[in-house]
Amino acid sequence: MRFMLMMHAPRGTGDYQINNWAPEDFKAHIAFMHALNAELTKAGEMVDCQGLTPPGQARIVRAGKGGAPAVTDGPFAEAKEFLAGYWIVEVDRPERAYEIAGKASAAPGPGGKPLIIPIEVRQVMSAPPDQA
Amino acid sequence: MNQLLDSAVGHLLRDLAPQVLGVVARRHDDFAAAEDAVQEALIAASTQWPRAGIPDNPKGWLYRVAVRRLTDQVRSEAARRQREDSVAAERSADEPFVPALDGDVVDQDDTLVLLFMCCHPALTPPSAIALTLRAVGGLTTAEIARAFLVPEATMAQRISRAKQSIKSSGTPFAMPSPDERAERLGAVLHVLYLIFSEGYTSTSGASLNRPDLSNEAIRLTRAVRALLPKDGEVGGLLALMLLTDARRSARTGAGGELIPLDEQDRSLWDKSLIAEGTTLVSDALSRGSAGSYQLQAAIAALHDEAPSTEDTDWPQILALYGLLERMSDNPMVTLNRAIAAAMVHGPAVGLELMAVLDDDPRVSGHYRLDAVRAHLLEMAGERERAVAHYRVAAERTTSIPERDYLLTKAARLPDG
Numbered sequence: 001m002r003f004m005l006m007m008h009a010p011r012g013t014g015d016y017q018i019n020n021w022a023p024e025d026f027k028a029h030i031a032f033m034h035a036l037n038a039e040l041t042k043a044g045e046m047v048d049c050q051g052l053t054p055p056g057q058a059r060i061v062r063a064g065k066g067g068a069p070a071v072t073d074g075p076f077a078e079a080k081e082f083l084a085g086y087w088i089v090e091v092d093r094p095e096r097a098y099e100i101a102g103k104a105s106a107a108p109g110p111g112g113k114p115l116i117i118p119i120e121v122r123q124v125m126s127a128p129p130d131q132a
Numbered sequence: 133m134n135q136l137l138d139s140a141v142g143h144l145l146r147d148l149a150p151q152v153l154g155v156v157a158r159r160h161d162d163f164a165a166a167e168d169a170v171q172e173a174l175i176a177a178s179t180q181w182p183r184a185g186i187p188d189n190p191k192g193w194l195y196r197v198a199v200r201r202l203t204d205q206v207r208s209e210a211a212r213r214q215r216e217d218s219v220a221a222e223r224s225a226d227e228p229f230v231p232a233l234d235g236d237v238v239d240q241d242d243t244l245v246l247l248f249m250c251c252h253p254a255l256t257p258p259s260a261i262a263l264t265l266r267a268v269g270g271l272t273t274a275e276i277a278r279a280f281l282v283p284e285a286t287m288a289q290r291i292s293r294a295k296q297s298i299k300s301s302g303t304p305f306a307m308p309s310p311d312e313r314a315e316r317l318g319a320v321l322h323v324l325y326l327i328f329s330e331g332y333t334s335t336s337g338a339s340l341n342r343p344d345l346s347n348e349a350i351r352l353t354r355a356v357r358a359l360l361p362k363d364g365e366v367g368g369l370l371a372l373m374l375l376t377d378a379r380r381s382a383r384t385g386a387g388g389e390l391i392p393l394d395e396q397d398r399s400l401w402d403k404s405l406i407a408e409g410t411t412l413v414s415d416a417l418s419r420g421s422a423g424s425y426q427l428q429a430a431i432a433a434l435h436d437e438a439p440s441t442e443d444t445d446w447p448q449i450l451a452l453y454g455l456l457e458r459m460s461d462n463p464m465v466t467l468n469r470a471i472a473a474a475m476v477h478g479p480a481v482g483l484e485l486m487a488v489l490d491d492d493p494r495v496s497g498h499y500r501l502d503a504v505r506a507h508l509l510e511m512a513g514e515r516e517r518a519v520a521h522y523r524v525a526a527e528r529t530t531s532i533p534e535r536d537y538l539l540t541k542a543a544r545l546p547d548g
Contacts, residue, residue: 044290044293047286092258
């Protein structure tokens, strides 16, 4: 079964806070993520992972007149948190997805302190099991 | 360059893969290294043969290249050890470790031994599937990764973990003992069945069919049947695959939507696959005690032979599910028996039969219970309750086509 693990970062001023961290803290955070991704690949569980550009660069698109896209820059006042990145993992039970999310949540922040980032875990929908 | 030659090379390589690996693995006691070497030889052949033509003795060519790779590997390993430990260099780098090709590449079919190895019970199903497709099916890691929609690096790790598990289990490259064989053959058939289902239903993504995997499972099962022609369950599994695959083109609509059995256009079913599957299953059943694949195949045959849902031999299907239920203690079998019972004795009987499943922790809360209950309630004319169950089932399923189907069913029934 596949799960999407969505990492929600506090919105702040439109930048990820991580951009303002001390270089050594930033490096430790990135090293942690690299190690986690390598571990998932090694376990044969990694399907995909992506980091997203900061919310300041996000655009909201709606269908405009005649099908042309109508693009706006936000602001996204109502959103306190923003999707910073995600993993898609293939695991044999939900508990394993929670375990990975728990690990990712404890990524180190300033001063090496675990961030405890909220990670939303959702199962990816699939084609049906064999019936017909 | 030449597509025909390309595809001829592909077929030949995949047929030869297990034979060459068998010989190399027999002569070299490191299965993992032998498997890597043969994979490299296959990749070399797939780029060279379409340009230079197929060599006169393709099996010998693959064998030679694989052994050369192995020798190189052993040499560099020995050189490394020598560098690391000049005192205890066990072997000289010039010593040939791998017997040179003496022209007598044994013509013994090791496919079965390989399958027993790759489907070893010590492996998790995803690992066994990946290793089987590579070592026995002759597919490349990239092809397997594409079929399962995962990155190549992830698939490569699954394969290498599988080989590591085999190594640590201490399983020799040999036929299992006679008293072990039945259980190990069961594991092999299960892995082949999983490959087939993966191709037939696809566990992820929105699309329903990934036929290449189903075709590969059928090809491998045919190979097993050629080696064990008298085994009823091997014949039963092959029949089940063919009889299921026969309905493939009727199973999805133009938009990729799921079409259930009772709404399929039966003229689209593949008659030659049905004929072959039916002959196989009759032959297997005539050999006496029927196993679960034979029973499932027999049920599939009854569906395939029926001109419509109404004209299906439901009493016979009900009896077969009864036999299966006694054999397997599988709640999904009970559920199917409830459907068959509803078709024979009416929806009330079906609903009563499936009541026990609500207390079964393996399936309670499963969307299939709600989906079947909705269907039986619809049959009974209880539209309001049917709609409610269709909606609950749609909420619970993790499958997109299934969800769309259930919501369509609910929408078709006017409330109340």
